[in-house]
Amino acid sequence: MVSRRVVVGSGLAVVAAGAGLHVAGRDDDLLRALGARPHPIPDESDTALLRTAASEQVSLVNAVEQLGGADETLVDVLREQLEALGGPPGDSAPPASEVTGGADVVARAVAAAARRRESDALTAVSPDLARVLASLAAGQAQVARTLGRRG
Structure with missing residues (x-):
């Protein structure tokens, strides 16, 4: 059985990793690697x-x-x-x-x-x-x- 702490900790780790990729500007690269086609937003x-x-x-x-x-x-x-x-x-x-x-x-x-x-x-x-x-x-x-x- 998985404890709530493990689930919450894993969720926070995923969110932190996603935020880090976004700040670094690499989130689109990850999405492309997963097969998604992100829509560019013009500056x-x-x-x-x-x-x-x-x-x-x-x-x-x-x-x-x-x-x-x-x-x-x-x-x-x-x-x-x-x-x-x-x-x-x-x-x-x-x-x-x-x-x-x-x-x-x-x-x-x-x-x-x-x-x-x-x-x-x-x-x-x-x-x-x-x-x-x-x-x-x-x-x-x-x-x-x-x-x-x-x-």
Whole structure:
């Protein structure tokens, strides 16, 4: 016959081990080893980074579209980047472009956005989001360089 102390002690040991794995960030590994497929929960700061990047990308698309004689390829690149971010944020209507001026002004705005995305990529928790933001920064830098040559 098993005593209550053994049952309670074993239960506490299991809870302590589970808490230790959770704190160490290894609980998902244990669940996978047991055959479970844990559902990842996105980090709130990553969600905010993604939302900010998408909102700013909408503004950049609008700014480049408003340029007279803008190369449609650049607009397509910016739109593809927006789709890679999950599309425009659904919580509001698409904003009017906050960037106005010639190609040189828009190029500086796109270059500034590229620097922000590069910084965001370094602070992202998710490696996948870091890769997306780094790729976005590189693409935006290329668009800025192309616009700067025309400005």
